[in-house]
Amino acid sequence: MDPPKLTKFLLKVLAWRRNRAYLGDVEEIYRLKAKRLGAASADRWYRREASQSFPRLILESIHWRIIMFNNYLKTAVRFFFRDKGYSFLNMAGLAIGLTCFALLMMWVQDEVSWDRFHENSPLIYRLESNTPQLSGDR
Amino acid sequence: MKEMLTKLEELVLISVLKLKEEAYGTSIYTHIVGLTGRDVTVSNVYFPLERLVRKGLLLAIQGKPTPKRGGMAKRYYRITKSGLAALQENRAVNQAAWRGVAELIKRAEV
Numbered sequence: 001m002d003p004p005k006l007t008k009f010l011l012k013v014l015a016w017r018r019n020r021a022y023l024g025d026v027e028e029i030y031r032l033k034a035k036r037l038g039a040a041s042a043d044r045w046y047r048r049e050a051s052q053s054f055p056r057l058i059l060e061s062i063h064w065r066i067i068m069f070n071n072y073l074k075t076a077v078r079f080f081f082r083d084k085g086y087s088f089l090n091m092a093g094l095a096i097g098l099t100c101f102a103l104l105m106m107w108v109q110d111e112v113s114w115d116r117f118h119e120n121s122p123l124i125y126r127l128e129s130n131t132p133q134l135s136g137d138r
Numbered sequence: 139m140k141e142m143l144t145k146l147e148e149l150v151l152i153s154v155l156k157l158k159e160e161a162y163g164t165s166i167y168t169h170i171v172g173l174t175g176r177d178v179t180v181s182n183v184y185f186p187l188e189r190l191v192r193k194g195l196l197l198a199i200q201g202k203p204t205p206k207r208g209g210m211a212k213r214y215y216r217i218t219k220s221g222l223a224a225l226q227e228n229r230a231v232n233q234a235a236w237r238g239v240a241e242l243i244k245r246a247e248v
């Protein structure tokens with residue numbers, strides 16, 4: 001006499017963190033119904049209950065996630081203002097990294113953008129030769 | 139204006155009051171289904187319950203887990219002073235609103 005497995009699993013995933021007592025009540029009512037009206041009718045009730053609860057349970061979990069995210073944000077801001085030196089280092093590192101990335105990207109883009117308009121442009125090659133000179137700067 | 143109770147909140151409060159020590163999810167649910175004769179869902183009962191707890195009209199008490207609930211603890215509810223006050227106010231409003239309505243229904247011609 002157990003509720004439908006998949007439905008129970010989904011319900012558990014959604015309600016485990018905040019609505020454990022609700023899970024217990026659903027289980028208890030399911031057993032009552034199964035004893036009184038038979039397993040088939042109880043299963044039907046269970047599925048209906050679950051499917052009608054999903055939207056609200058999902059909304060609720062999103063709601064709490066947003067609250068948690070706001071909390072993380074707040075913590076980050078406070079940390080930023082408390083440890084200014086460390087934050088500066090952190091931010092500077094990120095800024096330098098991003099700048100390097102942007103510059104490199106621009107360079108690479110420029111390098112690969114030559115002669116694209118020719119037909120069969122992948123077949124174009126560039127020949128280079130270095131001629132060292134005795135006196136020279138090279 | 140102070141927020142009025144919704145119908146479901148009103149029913150939930152009344153059930154908690156009537157069930158006294160035995161007011162938890164399952165008993166409240168069965169009581170409300172018995173009262174209304176409609177198939178409300180358990181979560182339909184839980185959301186007003188938790189809202190009332192947040193508003194301070196109900197008090198939630200954690201119970202002990204039992205095997206027939208799949209190992210899950212019960213959550214008992216107790217009505218608070220402001221819960222009783224809200225119910226009293228609700229009753230007054232209802233009574234005022236319904237005064238003379240029965241007579242009107244009987245006499246109304248449709």
